[in-house]
Amino acid sequence: LYADDTTLFAKGRDLTTVAEKVHKNILCLKEWLGKNKLILNENKTKNMAFSICREGEQGDPAVFLGITLDSQLSWKAHIDSLSNRLSQIVYLLRKLSDEVPLEVLRITYFALFHARMSYGIELWGSSPHAFVIFKVQKSAVKTMLKKKLHESGRPLFQKLMIMTLPSLYIYKLALRQKGNKDAVTRGNQHQYNIRSKENIYLPATRLKKTEILPDVASVRIFNKIPVTIRRLEIKTFE
Incomplete structure (x- = not known):
């Protein structure tokens, strides 16, 4: 039996206070796991200290439920990783564009590109680094319609009935609040x-x-x- 992505959270005004809280929580967790005949895999356990202070300690990013987290929640690490994955899908769309009709390309876009891009966008969509993903999205749209990179993207999004990344971010947040x-x-x-x-x-x-x-x-x-x-x-x- 595996119980993945279990999370302990502690907050405080300084790192020492937080570290003490985390240590106590881990001891309690180990005790509970032992009573329930479960084992904590310490090799896969990741500690992260989040801070909005730029001079704060910066550790390595960690992946949690498919989202790459960095210590300052700048989302740069996640966006860099997502950009690489989406660029690979653009390459696939380019290869398919000579083999299948536009409607099939559009279906492929939503199944692969849109699904990845929209995941967790409520978290990282406001990041100043998000423009990188928007550029890749515009490249995907122009690839499907076989347009040159310097051409305006707005009418192309309208033709394909595809939301731009900024529009999708706003839409997702509106839906989130509507369901609250x-x-x-x-x-x-x-x-x-x-x-x-x-x-x-x-x-x-x-x-x-x-x-x-x-x-x-x-x-x-x-x-x-x-x-x-x-x-x-x-x-x-x-």
């Missing part, structure tokens, strides 16, 4: 009949890193959608 049944509207916060009473309540944030977190960014995006659209059933909203 625990969301609290401003109208639930007080009895006043204000214009924005149907807006989702958004806690104040101090840091730029916090503003782009999915839980925060999804609310900001959802609140900008017209109320009539927000009220739609989830299937129609999609």
